[in-house]
Amino acid sequence: xxxxxxxxxxxxxxxxxxxxxxxxxxxxxxxxxxxxxxxxxxxxxxxxxxxxxxxxxxxxxxxxxxxxxxxxxxxxxxxxxxxxxxxxxxxxxxxxxxxxxxxxxxxxxxxxxxxxxxxxxxxxxxxxxxxxxxxxxxxxxxxxxxxxxxxxxxxxxxxxxxxxxxxxxxxxxxxxxxxxxxxxxxxxxxxxxxxxxxxxxxxxxxxxxxxxxxxxxxxxxxxxxxxxxxxxxxxxxxxxxxxxxxxxxxxxxxxxxxxxxxxxxxxxxxxxxx
Amino acid sequence: xxxxxxxxxxxxxxxxxxxxxxxxxxxxxxxxxxxxxxxxxxxxxxxxxxxxxxxxxxxxxxxxxxxxxxxxxxxxxxxxxxxxxxxxxxxxxxxxxxxxxxxxxxxxxxxxxxxxxxxxxxxxxxxxxxxxxxxxxxxxxxxxxxxxxxxxxxxxxxxxxxxxxxxxxxxxxxxxxxxxxxxxxxxxxxxxxxxxxxxxxxxxxxxxxxxxxxxxxxxxxxxxxxxxxxxxxxxxxxxxxxxxxxxxxxxxxxxxxxxxxxxxxxxxxx
Numbered sequence: 001x002x003x004x005x006x007x008x009x010x011x012x013x014x015x016x017x018x019x020x021x022x023x024x025x026x027x028x029x030x031x032x033x034x035x036x037x038x039x040x041x042x043x044x045x046x047x048x049x050x051x052x053x054x055x056x057x058x059x060x061x062x063x064x065x066x067x068x069x070x071x072x073x074x075x076x077x078x079x080x081x082x083x084x085x086x087x088x089x090x091x092x093x094x095x096x097x098x099x100x101x102x103x104x105x106x107x108x109x110x111x112x113x114x115x116x117x118x119x120x121x122x123x124x125x126x127x128x129x130x131x132x133x134x135x136x137x138x139x140x141x142x143x144x145x146x147x148x149x150x151x152x153x154x155x156x157x158x159x160x161x162x163x164x165x166x167x168x169x170x171x172x173x174x175x176x177x178x179x180x181x182x183x184x185x186x187x188x189x190x191x192x193x194x195x196x197x198x199x200x201x202x203x204x205x206x207x208x209x210x211x212x213x214x215x216x217x218x219x220x221x222x223x224x225x226x227x228x229x230x231x232x233x234x235x236x237x238x239x240x241x242x243x244x245x246x247x248x249x250x251x252x253x254x255x256x257x258x259x260x261x262x263x264x265x266x267x268x269x270x271x272x273x274x
Numbered sequence: 275x276x277x278x279x280x281x282x283x284x285x286x287x288x289x290x291x292x293x294x295x296x297x298x299x300x301x302x303x304x305x306x307x308x309x310x311x312x313x314x315x316x317x318x319x320x321x322x323x324x325x326x327x328x329x330x331x332x333x334x335x336x337x338x339x340x341x342x343x344x345x346x347x348x349x350x351x352x353x354x355x356x357x358x359x360x361x362x363x364x365x366x367x368x369x370x371x372x373x374x375x376x377x378x379x380x381x382x383x384x385x386x387x388x389x390x391x392x393x394x395x396x397x398x399x400x401x402x403x404x405x406x407x408x409x410x411x412x413x414x415x416x417x418x419x420x421x422x423x424x425x426x427x428x429x430x431x432x433x434x435x436x437x438x439x440x441x442x443x444x445x446x447x448x449x450x451x452x453x454x455x456x457x458x459x460x461x462x463x464x465x466x467x468x469x470x471x472x473x474x475x476x477x478x479x480x481x482x483x484x485x486x487x488x489x490x491x492x493x494x495x496x497x498x499x500x501x502x503x504x505x506x507x508x509x510x511x512x513x514x515x516x517x518x519x520x521x522x523x524x525x526x527x528x529x530x531x532x533x534x535x536x537x538x539x540x541x542x543x544x
Binding site: 019024027028030031034035038039042043105108109110112113114115116117118119120273 | 364
C-alpha cells in the first residue's frame with residue numbers, strides 16, 4: 001500500500017531530519033523566493049500595471065527635465081541621472097506594500113501553518129523579504145528595458161548588472177521588512193495601505209532619486225542622509241551609469257538596514273498569529 | 275509494550291488576561307490512536323492545541339509530544355502535521371505547488387521531495403487536480419489539500435482542529451474517510467477537535483469532553499454512552515457531565531469572530 005509511506009516512525013525523526021541551523025536560512029529564503037516566482041508565473045498582470053508609473057516618470061518627468069536642464073547632474077543627461085532613481089523607486093513601491101501579503105496570509109490562516117513549521121521567525125521574515133526582492137527585480141527588469149528603449153546609456157558590464165541585482169534585492173528587502181513591521185503593528189490591510197501611501201512619496205522625495213543631495217535645503221539633506229533609498233540610488237547610479245558612488249558604504253548601509261529590518265519585523269510576527 | 279505517549283499534558287493552564295481559557299487539564303494521547311477533543315466553542319480546545327503546536331507559549335504545566343517538551347519548539351514542530359480550523363491554502367499556487375512548498379519548509383530532502391509530494395496528493399485523491407490553481411478548489415478539496423500539506427512531512431502526530439467545520443455533509447464524509455484510511459494504513463497518532471458528536475463517536479478511539487477550560491471526562495465513546503444507558507448518545511454524555519448542551523455555547527466566547535471567520539472562509543471557497 002503506497003500511503004504506508006506517509007507516516008514517520010513515531011518520534012524517531014525529530015533530530016535526524018533537522019538540517020544544520022546555518023543551512024536553514026538560505027534554504028528558507030530559497031523556498032520563499034521559489035514560491036514567489038511560482039505566483040508570479042501564474043499571474044503576470046501586476047508586472048504590467050506596476051510598469052505604468054515608472055513609464056510616466058521616465059517619459060514625462062524625465063524627458064521634460066532633460067530639456068530644461070534645471071537640475072545640475074554633473075554633466076550627464078537628466079534622463080540617465082533619473083533612470084537609476086526610478087529603478088530604485090519601482091522596487092521600493094513593490095516592497096512597501098509587501099506587508100499586505102503577510103496580513104492576507106494571516107487572514108487566510110496560511111501564516112498560522114507557516115509558523116508551526118520548523119522555521120525560525122527571522123528565517124520566515126528574511127525569506128519573505130527576499131521574495132519581495134524577487135518580485136521587485138522582475139519589476140526592475142521591465143524598467144531597465146524601458147530605459148534602454150528611451151536611450152539611457154546603461155552599462156553592459158555583467159559585474160555591474162550583478163551588482164545592480166544585489167543592490168535592488170537588498171533595498172527591496174529592507175522596504176518589505178519596513179512594510180512587514182508596519183503590518184505587525186497595525187494588523188489590518190486597509191491601515192497598512194494608508195500608511196504605505198503616506199510614506200512612499202516622502203521616502204521618494206527625501207532621497208537623491210530625482211535630484212542630487214547637493215541642491216537640497218539642509219533639513220531635507222538630513223532626511224536623505226538617513227533614508228536607505230538614497231544609498232540604493234547612489235549605488236545604482238555608480239553601477240549603471242558610472243557616476244562616482246560610494247559602493248562599500250552603500251552596500252554596508254543597505255545590509256545593516258536589512259538586518260535591523262529583519263530583527264524588528266520578526267519580533268512582531270507573533271502579534272499576527274494571535 | 276509501553277510506547278512513549280504521543281501527547282502528555284499535565285496541569286496545563288493558559289490565561290488570556292484574567293480569563294483562563296484552559297484551566298488545569300491533564301491529558302494523554304496514546305501512540306497510534308485517534309483522540310477526540312470535544313466541546314463547544316470556548317471550551318479551550320483550540321487553546322490546548324495551540325500550546326501543543328507551539329503557536330502559544332507554555333504558561334503553566336507541562337506538555338510533551340513523544341517525549342519532547344513543547345519548549346523545544348523546533349523538535350516538536352518536526353513531529354507534527356497541523357490542519358487549522360480555517361480553510362487555509364495559497365490560492366495563487368497550484369495544488370502541487372502548495373504541497374511542495376510545505377515539503378521544503380519541513381526540510382524533506384530534495385531527492386525524495388517529488389515522490390513524497392505525489393504520494394501525499396495521491397493519498398488525498400488530488401492527483402488529477404494537482405496542476406490547477408488551489409483557488410479553484412471546492413471546500414472539501416481544499417481540506418484534503420491541507421491534509422496533503424500536513425502529511426508530506428510524514429508526521430508522527432497529526433493535529434486536526436475542527437476539520438469538517440463549514441463543509442457540506444458529503445465533503446465532511448470525504449475528509450473523515452481519508453483520515454480513517456490514513457490511520458489504518460500508517461498507524462500515525464491523530465488528535466482531532468470537533469463539536470460534531472456523531473463524527474467523534476464514529477471515528478475516535480477515545481474522546482475527552484472539555485467544558486469551560488476543564489476536561490470533564492475521558493474514555494471510549496462506546497463506554498461513555500453505555501454508562502448512561504442503551505440508547506444514550508455522546509450528546510447525552512456531554513449533557514450529563516457538563517449540565518449543558520454542546521450547542522449551548524455555540525455563540526459564546528469569540529462568537530462574532532467565529533462567525534466572521536466562517537463567513538470569510540465560505541466567501542473564499544465559494
